[in-house]
Amino acid sequence: MEKFSQETRHNYQFPKHFWWGSAASGPQTEGAADREGRKPSIWDYWYTIEPDCFHKGIGPENTSDFYHRYKQDIQLMKETGHNSFRTSIQWSRLIPDGAGEVNPEAVNxxxxxxxxxxxxxxxxFINLYHFDMPMAMQEKGGWECRDVVDAYVDFAKTCFQLFGDRVNYWFTFNEPIVPVEAGYLYQLHYPKIVDFKRAAQVAHHTIVAHAKAVEVFKNLRIDGKIGxxxxxxxxxxxxxxxxxxxxARVADLFFNRSFLDPVTKGRYPEELIEILRDRELLPVVEPGDLETIRENPIDLLGVNYYQPRRVKKKEEILPEGAAFMPEHLFDPYIMPGRKxxxxxxxxxxxxxxxxxMIDLRDNYGNLPFFISENGMGVEGEAKFRNAEGYIEDHYxxxxxxxxxxxxxxxxxxGANCLGYHLWTFMDNWSWTNAYKNRYGLVEVDLxxxxxxxxxxxxxxYKQLSENNGF
Structure with missing residues (x-):
C-alpha cells in the first residue's frame, strides 16, 4: 500500500493538509496602475518609453482588474478548489516613492x-517582490544601490507589521535571478543593461536584501514562516x-546554486566564486554582508519549475573581446526528440x-518546500471553447x-514537499508577452x-483538491 493512500480509488493520493492552489502577482493582476496613490514601477515607465516592446502594445495598466474584482475572484478560487493562494504586495502601491510615506489606500x-x-x-501566501522595482528606486540605481536595499528592508518590515498577524507564509522574492538575467545580461527587461559585473552586484544586493528581511522577520517574532x-x-x-x-555543472552554478546555496546554506558556492574571481567579476561585498547571509537561512522554499536547461561543452567560437556572459563557459544543447x-x-x-525534489532531499537537508509555480501557456485558447461556453483545456x-x-x-x-501551486489562477498579463499565452484555470475574456x-x-482542479489526489 502506498504511504499516503487514504482512498483506494485514487492512484495518486497526497499527504493530508497538502497545499492546492495557484500563484499570481500584484503587478500582473491588480490593474488600477495609477489609482489611489500608486506610483509607477519600472514596468510602467518602460511602457511609456518603448511600448513596442510589449506584445500588441498592451502595457501593465491593462491587467485583470483584481484590484476591483478581488471578491469575485476569490469566490472563483474557492470554486476551483484552492486552499491556498500566492500573490504579491506591490512596493509601488504600498510605499509609492519606495521609501517614506505608506499609502493608506493600499493598506486598506x-x-x-x-x-x-x-x-x-x-x-x-504573500510575496514581497515580483520584478516590480518602484521607478523612484530605479532612479537611485535599483538593486545596484545600497540605499535601495535598505528601502526594501523597510518595505518588508512595514508589510510584516501591517499584515503579519494574519499572514503565515511570507516570501521575500519571486525568481530573483530573473531581474539579474533579464535586466542586466540579456536585455529582456528594463533597464536592458549588458554588464556581468553589474549583474553580479544586483544579485549580491538582492541576496543581502533577502537575508536582512529574514532577519527583521525573525526579530519581530512573527508567528509564521519566511522563505x-x-x-x-x-x-x-x-x-x-x-x-x-x-x-552542465557550471550552468547549474550560475543559474541555480548562485541563489539556492546562499539562502539555504548561508554561503555562495566556492566554485562560482573562483570562476568570477579569475575574471575579476566579483561584486563589492560590504562588511557584515556574508555574516547576515550566513545567519538568516529560510524556513521554507518555493520552487518554480517549467523546463530543464540542456548544455554541452563550449564549441561556438567567441567574438574577440566579447564582454563576459555565462554562455562563454558552455553552449546550449537542443535534445533531439524532446517534447x-x-x-x-x-x-x-x-x-x-x-x-x-531528490536534490533538495539529499543536498539541502531535506528542507520544507512546495512547488510554487508550474504551468502551461497556450496561445489562442478560445478555439477550444465548447457549446456550453467554457474552454476545454484537456492539455x-x-x-x-x-x-x-x-x-x-x-x-x-521522502522529499519534504508540502504543496503544489499552478501558474496561474486566471489568465493574466505577462510582462512583455502581455496576454499572448494563457495560463489560467479561469479564462479572462478581454x-x-x-x-x-x-x-x-x-x-x-476542484476535484483534485477535494479528493487530495487523482
Missing part, C-alpha cells in the same frame, strides 16, 4: 484581500563526456520535477497530472469586459 486594499481569502478558508521562491532549471549534459558534464510546448517554445520534461489537465505523478513519486521517496469563466481544468 491588501487588508481586504487578505481578510477575504481567510474568510473563504484560503491561506494567503523565497526560486525558479530552478536543472542543467543536463548532452552526454557523459567529462567536458559536457562540467558544462515541447509549441506556444511557449519550452521543453516539457515532467520527471525533472522529481530530480529537483492543461494532462500537463498537471503528468507533473504531479512525479511529485507523488518524490514524496514516496473582448467581453474581462468576463471570468472557469475552464475545464478549473473544474478538474
Amino acid at each position: 486594499f491588501y487588508n481586504r484581500v487578505i481578510n477575504e481569502l481567510i474568510a473563504n478558508n484560503i491561506e494567503p 523565497i521562491i526560486l525558479n530552478l532549471t536543472p542543467s543536463y549534459p548532452r552526454s557523459q563526456d567529462p567536458e559536457d558534464v562540467q558544462a 515541447i510546448n509549441p506556444h511557449r517554445g519550452w521543453e516539457i520534461c515532467e520527471e525533472v520535477i522529481f530530480d529537483i 492543461r489537465i494532462e500537463f498537471i497530472q503528468n507533473h504531479l505523478k512525479w511529485v507523488h513519486k518524490g514524496l514516496l521517496e 473582448d467581453n469586459h474581462l468576463k471570468r469563466t472557469i475552464k475545464k481544468s478549473g473544474r478538474w
Whole structure:
C-alpha cells in the first residue's frame, strides 16, 4: 500500500493538509496602475518609453482588474478548489516613492484581500517582490544601490507589521535571478543593461536584501514562516563526456546554486566564486554582508519549475573581446526528440520535477518546500471553447497530472514537499508577452469586459483538491 493512500480509488493520493492552489502577482493582476496613490514601477515607465516592446502594445495598466474584482475572484478560487493562494504586495502601491510615506489606500486594499481569502478558508501566501522595482528606486540605481536595499528592508518590515498577524507564509522574492538575467545580461527587461559585473552586484544586493528581511522577520517574532521562491532549471549534459558534464555543472552554478546555496546554506558556492574571481567579476561585498547571509537561512522554499536547461561543452567560437556572459563557459544543447510546448517554445520534461525534489532531499537537508509555480501557456485558447461556453483545456489537465505523478513519486521517496501551486489562477498579463499565452484555470475574456469563466481544468482542479489526489 502506498504511504499516503487514504482512498483506494485514487492512484495518486497526497499527504493530508497538502497545499492546492495557484500563484499570481500584484503587478500582473491588480490593474488600477495609477489609482489611489500608486506610483509607477519600472514596468510602467518602460511602457511609456518603448511600448513596442510589449506584445500588441498592451502595457501593465491593462491587467485583470483584481484590484476591483478581488471578491469575485476569490469566490472563483474557492470554486476551483484552492486552499491556498500566492500573490504579491506591490512596493509601488504600498510605499509609492519606495521609501517614506505608506499609502493608506493600499493598506486598506491588501487588508481586504487578505481578510477575504481567510474568510473563504484560503491561506494567503504573500510575496514581497515580483520584478516590480518602484521607478523612484530605479532612479537611485535599483538593486545596484545600497540605499535601495535598505528601502526594501523597510518595505518588508512595514508589510510584516501591517499584515503579519494574519499572514503565515511570507516570501521575500519571486525568481530573483530573473531581474539579474533579464535586466542586466540579456536585455529582456528594463533597464536592458549588458554588464556581468553589474549583474553580479544586483544579485549580491538582492541576496543581502533577502537575508536582512529574514532577519527583521525573525526579530519581530512573527508567528509564521519566511522563505523565497526560486525558479530552478536543472542543467543536463548532452552526454557523459567529462567536458559536457562540467558544462552542465557550471550552468547549474550560475543559474541555480548562485541563489539556492546562499539562502539555504548561508554561503555562495566556492566554485562560482573562483570562476568570477579569475575574471575579476566579483561584486563589492560590504562588511557584515556574508555574516547576515550566513545567519538568516529560510524556513521554507518555493520552487518554480517549467523546463530543464540542456548544455554541452563550449564549441561556438567567441567574438574577440566579447564582454563576459555565462554562455562563454558552455553552449546550449537542443535534445533531439524532446517534447515541447509549441506556444511557449519550452521543453516539457515532467520527471525533472522529481530530480529537483531528490536534490533538495539529499543536498539541502531535506528542507520544507512546495512547488510554487508550474504551468502551461497556450496561445489562442478560445478555439477550444465548447457549446456550453467554457474552454476545454484537456492539455492543461494532462500537463498537471503528468507533473504531479512525479511529485507523488518524490514524496514516496521522502522529499519534504508540502504543496503544489499552478501558474496561474486566471489568465493574466505577462510582462512583455502581455496576454499572448494563457495560463489560467479561469479564462479572462478581454473582448467581453474581462468576463471570468472557469475552464475545464478549473473544474478538474476542484476535484483534485477535494479528493487530495487523482
